[in-house]
Amino acid sequence: MASSHVRLRRLILGLVFIAIVFSLVSRVAVPVNRIFGAHAGNALTQEQVRAAAEAAASRGHRRKRPVPRILHQVFHNWHQPGNETLPPDWQAARQTCLDLHPTWEHKLWTELASREFIRSEYPYFLDTYDGFKFPVQRIDALRYFLMRHFGGIYMDLDNGCRANLDPLLHYPAWVTDGGQGTLSNNIIGAEPEHPFWILMTDSLGPWARDFLLPYITISYASGQWYETEMWQIYHARKPPTEPDLLRVMMDMRPSGAPWVFFTAGRGGTWDNWDNQVLGWMGNHLFRLMLYIVASAGLVAGVWYLVVVGQRRRYRRLANGPPLSP
Known part of the structure; x- marks a missing residue:
């Protein structure tokens, strides 16, 4: 009877432990899947965006253009505060956009102008x-x-223009997607006061926390992880009658679709020691989770064999014949 009670107690403790682990894993896995899993919205390559604009023009169809012809870029000189001269490579990239969009309004936001x-x-x-x-x-x-x-349209200074961006002005809110891991915030577009960007800005305050590691704090409190989380939340909450938003593909891998509108140059000005490690983890999330699960299973199996083996040995000694002097 006593042994059956012991086995029952062990079973209950084991089930409680499994429930606790499952709860913890679920709390982590759900937001992780939202950020690094399949993304909501409609994905179009840059070539598809251009083709849609050309097809509409060939039919004489006047499409709505909710996004104004404004190009925003930001330069905060952290190394030489007050020096508003762009590095030559960034100035060259910016000039490609100035040349292709002479009638647009171009705004370069310095540190003082941004805060004001x-x-x-x-x-x-x-x-x-x-x-x-x-x-x-x-x-x-x-x-x-x-x-x-x-x-x-907002564009990082390490990006430039290959072609006129007018075809992108027909989509009321869009972000860019590198095709792996999180969405990107290096190039984004919107009509004024779009509900997605209202959600993005209204949620910044509650999310402005310190997550210990610099890369996680930057990414999850305001950066690409944050943007991706808000993107998924927006699509989960919006009425079914509201259209999905656009993800413009910017896959830099050799297998990715060609870039029609943008170029890419030197970036990474905010990299910290944990950037490469955690960036790899984000891009290889499911492989990493498989390794973790396999390792945890191996450790649990070894622990079980050791503990059970010791208990059986002690039981044999306890139930064996008395020792002779």
């Missing part, structure tokens, strides 16, 4: 803006508020 914009238009957010632990988080937040307030 937040102070005058969104004063409730100024303390959070000033309080970001890493300067790049202010650039992340700024681009979202620019999309909400002005609309237009």
Whole structure:
């Protein structure tokens, strides 16, 4: 009877342990899957975006153009505050966009102009803006508020233009997608006051936390992980009658679709020691999870064999013949 009670107690403890582990894994796995799993929205290659515009033009169809002809770029000189001269490679990349869009409004947001914009238009957010632990988080937040307030297209300075961006102005809100891992926020577009960018900006304050590691803090509190999480939440909450938003593909892998509108140059100005490691983890999430599960199973199996083997040995000794002097 006593042994059956012991086995029952062990079974209950084992089930409780499994339930706790399952609960913890679920709390981590659900947001991780939202960020690194399959993304909501409609994915189009840049060639498909251009082809849609050309097809509409050939039919004489006048498509709505909700996105204004404004190109936003941001330059915060962290190494030489007050020096607003762009590095030559970034100036060259920017010039490609200036040359291809002579009638557009081009806005280059310096550090002082950026803070003044937040102070005058969104004063409730100024303390959070000033309080970001890493300067790049202010650039992340700024681009979202620019999309909400002005609309237009935002582009990082290490990106340039291959072709006129007018075909992208027909989609009321869009982000870019590298085809692996998270969505990208290096190039984004919007009409003013689109609900997605309202969600993005309204959620920044509650998410502005320190996640210990620099890369995680930057990515999850304001950067690409944050953007991807909000993207998934927006699509989960929106009414079924509202159309899905656009993901413009920017896959840099050799197998990716050709880039029609954009070029890519030197970036990574905010890299920290954990960037490469955690970036790899994000891009290889499911392989990493498989390794973790396999390793945990191996450890649990070895532990079980050792513990059970010891208990059986002790039981044999306890039940064996008495020792003779």
